[in-house]
Amino acid sequence: MRPFQLLSVQQADEVAQCASFDDAAELTVTSPAQFLAGGTNLLDLMKLGVMTPERLVDISPLTAAHSAIEANSDGLKLGAFAHMSDAADHPVLRRDYPVIAQSLWKAASPQLRNMATLGGNVLQRTRCLYFRDTSWQACNKRAPGSGCAAKEGVNRRLAVLGVSEHCIANYPGDFAIALVALGAEVEIVGTSGQTRRMPFEQLHRLPGDTPHLETALRPGDLIVAFHVPAGAWTRRSLYLKIRDRASYDFALASAAVALEFDAQGVVQQARIGLGGFVAKPWRAHEAEAALVGKRIDEGSANLAADAALAGAVVSGENAFKPELGRRTLVRALLEAAALPEVS
Ligand SMILES: Cc1cc2nc3c(=O)[nH]c(=O)nc-3n(C[C@H](O)[C@H](O)[C@H](O)COP(=O)(O)OP(=O)(O)OC[C@H]3O[C@@H](n4cnc5c(N)ncnc54)[C@H](O)[C@@H]3O)c2cc1C
Numbered sequence: 001m002r003p004f005q006l007l008s009v010q011q012a013d014e015v016a017q018c019a020s021f022d023d024a025a026e027l028t029v030t031s032p033a034q035f036l037a038g039g040t041n042l043l044d045l046m047k048l049g050v051m052t053p054e055r056l057v058d059i060s061p062l063t064a065a066h067s068a069i070e071a072n073s074d075g076l077k078l079g080a081f082a083h084m085s086d087a088a089d090h091p092v093l094r095r096d097y098p099v100i101a102q103s104l105w106k107a108a109s110p111q112l113r114n115m116a117t118l119g120g121n122v123l124q125r126t127r128c129l130y131f132r133d134t135s136w137q138a139c140n141k142r143a144p145g146s147g148c149a150a151k152e153g154v155n156r157r158l159a160v161l162g163v164s165e166h167c168i169a170n171y172p173g174d175f176a177i178a179l180v181a182l183g184a185e186v187e188i189v190g191t192s193g194q195t196r197r198m199p200f201e202q203l204h205r206l207p208g209d210t211p212h213l214e215t216a217l218r219p220g221d222l223i224v225a226f227h228v229p230a231g232a233w234t235r236r237s238l239y240l241k242i243r244d245r246a247s248y249d250f251a252l253a254s255a256a257v258a259l260e261f262d263a264q265g266v267v268q269q270a271r272i273g274l275g276g277f278v279a280k281p282w283r284a285h286e287a288e289a290a291l292v293g294k295r296i297d298e299g300s301a302n303l304a305a306d307a308a309l310a311g312a313v314v315s316g317e318n319a320f321k322p323e324l325g326r327r328t329l330v331r332a333l334l335e336a337a338a339l340p341e342v343s
């Protein structure tokens with residue numbers, strides 16, 4: 001690991017002075033200053049030489065101020081510094097927002113969940129082998145303009161939705177898939193000290209011709225909370241994760257589903273997020289629209305899944321993923337529809 005300066009910040013609005021973040025610059029994997037939360041992704045990438053920050057800003061002193069988990073009639077607020085395990089085991093989330101609790105509980109390992117934060121989790125980097133191994137020169141995400149070794153290489157785990165000719169990396173996380181399905185917002189404190197909110201769906205960017213720009217964040221932007229609006233659908237919700245190993249593995253395909261029925265069992269609202277085979281946390285708007293006004297059965301679930309996967313583009317080894325994604329969504333919809341009514 002290369003030498004770096006370790007700084008610490010005591011208040012969110014002090015971030016700018018602390019690390020001299022450059023307002024004009026883009027936030028990329030090679031930005032000179034990076035926040036350190038649980039460190040489970042960042043330190044990993046520093047050891048691999050993928051990230052080589054000159055300044056690390058330890059934000060753990062902000063934990064007490066930004067880790068509360070609060071629910072009321074308007075919805076849910078999740079402090080970004082809460083540990084994954086705090087949210088996964090929270091009784092209110094397990095009852096009223098099971099899709100969120102399950103997405104966290106099925107992620108990583110108990111040790112990692114105890115260490116990692118919600119904010120760090122949504123910003124984790126792709127597990128694309130060529131991105132993580134600097135002996136490969138061609139990786140547009142790590143070295144813009146260098147090419148993409150994965151397109152013709154080992155790409156079984158990579159994405160089929162949202163990809164571009166410049167990058168087919170998949171977004172690896174689980175929690176973000178639940179957040180995008182439920183229409184969450186992310187709360188950010190910028191280097192000016194001003195707070196702003198944006199739809200979570202806009203936080204991550206598609207690769208296009210700039211795969212090194214992964215989010216809408218600017219250098220020094222600190223995520224402090226996630227806000228999930230209340231809705232009758234959040235209780236009838238689940239997260240289905242398909243992976244090679246039953247635990248401690250990233251998703252090959254996943255679906256976050258939340259449904260609201262009328263008294264006759266007809267869909268009033270459907271919220272669907274997809275993961276594992278997508279370039280960024282993916283809201284399946286077309287599939288949601290296809291379900292409204294219908295009962296959930298094999299036929300309607302398959303039509304919705306067809307709509308969700310219509311734009312899939314495969315790249316060799318990952319040719320099985322559109323079908324796996326389709327089946328994952330169909331199964332998630334049928335399982336969510338069969339859940340008992342929660343009063
Ligand atoms: C073996 C292994 C298996 C895993 N399996 C899974 C899995 O199945 N599912 C899954 O979802 N994840 C999985 N993970 C990923 C793990 O969940 C992430 O490493 C973790 O959530 C990152 O959180 P952290 O707090 O440690 O972030 P850090 O590593 O500290 O930070 C990650 C990035 O986010 C930035 N950052 C952190 N907090 C903030 C903030 N508040 N505002 C702005 N920027 C911030 C940092 O600067 C850094 O760039 C796995 C990890 C490992 C090592």
Ligand code: SF4
Nearest residue numbers: 128139140148168169
């Ligand atoms: S898929 Fe993206 S991250 Fe992987 S090698 Fe290609 S450009 Fe790099």
